[in-house]
Amino acid sequence: MSDNDGTDILKCRWSNANSGTNYNRRDECEDACFGLNGISTLYEENCTLVFTLPTTRIGWYYVVALQIEDYYDSSSTAPMSSVPIQFLFYAYSSTSSCTTRPQIIGERPNRDVTVTERVIAQSFCSGATITNYVTSSPIGMQHSAVVSQGGGLYVMTLTWTPEDNQYGPQGFCAGAVDSNNLQSDAWCITYLVGFDSPDLIRTAAVQGTASPIGTIFSNHSVFSIQATRDVHRPTRNGTYIKFMDASTNTAVQTFDAGWESNILYSGDTISIIASYSWVPGRSYYVLFDSGPESAPITDPTFWAFNIWDPGVSSTTTTTTTPPTTGTVTTRPLSTTTVNTLITNPYISGATTVTMSTTASSIPDVSIMDPKAFEEACRQSVALMTIATSAVMVPLHAIGM
Known part of the structure; x- marks a missing residue:
């Protein structure tokens, strides 16, 4: 489904005969209303029909009758138009006896060129070949014969x-249809004819075109990325932005860019509000589905970030044992002291120096290791602990 009005919400539904x-306000399907009744599931948001025909x-023959409708926004209850489609x-x-169906695996051409598309399918049954492609094409598109590339790959x-x-x-x-009459998924x-689409920009700095990157807190919720030109909401549903867990390569958050309100478009920037509790210590990356508006992002390194783990950051501690009682040398303020380790022709070595030795007790100095500081930061007493340390260290120096 597609609509040139970028803000419209598109859905599809089963046609029905209730003209009232x-x-x-008419019978939309007559005898074709229930062709796949009970053996299929229709996903209205992206008009995907899933079914298995009984053996x-x-x-x-099974007939399908659908209505594709556009709505002003997601809160609208009545469509602005309704277009029938039957097949x-x-x-x-x-x-x-082999039941493994063939699969189309690629490949896509560059954009902004006259289309030359190679549709590559792979067969998985022993001895099976791809014999044909069942297609629905724009007017004027030419199809070549199916050619084997070896290794079970066939190209049209x-x-x-x-x-x-x-x-x-x-x-x-x-x-793709193989020699066993097994057919692949559609x-x-x-194709968008006459449009110049934007490209998302890979970030090269921490505060670059994609934010955030690097290490972030587990409650972070605002993400943004820039494109090479102004961006707008896609004109069709089913174009997804996915937040992936790098340890499992599975999606933990999936948003449909066609209609979800937590995806915002402003100038050349896409902002995403993700209400998810990121797991400390985990790494994540962001993917963008293919769509007519821009090229897909499928590289896990394109936009990645890590979640700060306070448990890991506190496992390394520093142990410092301050002195208790020791012997120090003090000097009267009126006495000139000569460092005897330095030879200087301008200072006589015969200078008399009065020295005294006393014993004193040096109070313990508060030393805060990283884990203790982490705990102190959660309480207001942290400021007092740091202030005490700042005062005691200069006093200790004066005593020296």
């Missing part, structure tokens, strides 16, 4: 030069 309540009905599925059986090349009247989003979907992309 639906948007169009007892091989050779059957068929045909159930056929595999010719092999797409070439396309958009026309002026194709300005805006253009969709392409493909599914692989879909959206």
Whole structure:
């Protein structure tokens, strides 16, 4: 789904025959209303349909009738428009006992060029080959024959030069079919014709284009990143920003940039409010899904940060034993003292110096190790402890 009005909220739903309540005030689907009833799940936010056709009905056709609707904002209860879409599925059986389906694995071209796209699929069943691609393409897109690259990889090349009247989003979907009649999941992309998209900027400094990086506290919630030009909310749902746990490479926070209110766009900056309790000592990184508005970010090192662990930072302690009673040398204020270790022709070695030796007790000096200081920082008495240390050290020096 896509909408050129950047602030609209897009959803899809099953068509229904209730002409008294639906948007169009007519029977939207007639006999096609329940083609996949009971064997499918529809995710309205990104219009994803998940289903498994029953093996007892091989050779059957299944009809799907949907309505794609746009809403003014996330609080709107009535759509501004409703567009129908219908299509068929045909159930056929595999010719092999192998049930591992093929998979489309890439690759994507650079942007800002006439499209030459290589759709690469891989077969996993022994002896199986990719024989065909089932596709839905923009008008004018050419498909090559399927060519084997060895190692179970098969390539179909797409070439396309958009026309002026194709300005805006253009969709392409493909599914690979192998010689056992097993079909891959759909692989879909959206081309934006005539748009110059921004790129997110990799940070090179602590206070750079992405913030924060390095070590942060576990209650940190505001994250931001800059792009090469002004950014706006995507015009379609299903483009996600993910905060990933580096130890498991799993998402701990996922936000749909198409509609979630905690993702903010201002000038060339995207700000994200993440309400998550980061685990002390863990490392995390941020990923951005592919979308028509910008290239995806899939590099775990592009924007990474660590969470400060007070338990680890307090395990190293310094043990200092201050002296209790010792012997020191004191001098009267009227006596000139000569350092006998220094030879100076301008000072006579015959100068008389009066020295006295006394015993005195030196009070203990408060020495704060890192762990003690950490605890003291949580209480107001920390300031008094530091002040006491600051006073005792100069007094000790005067006594010397």
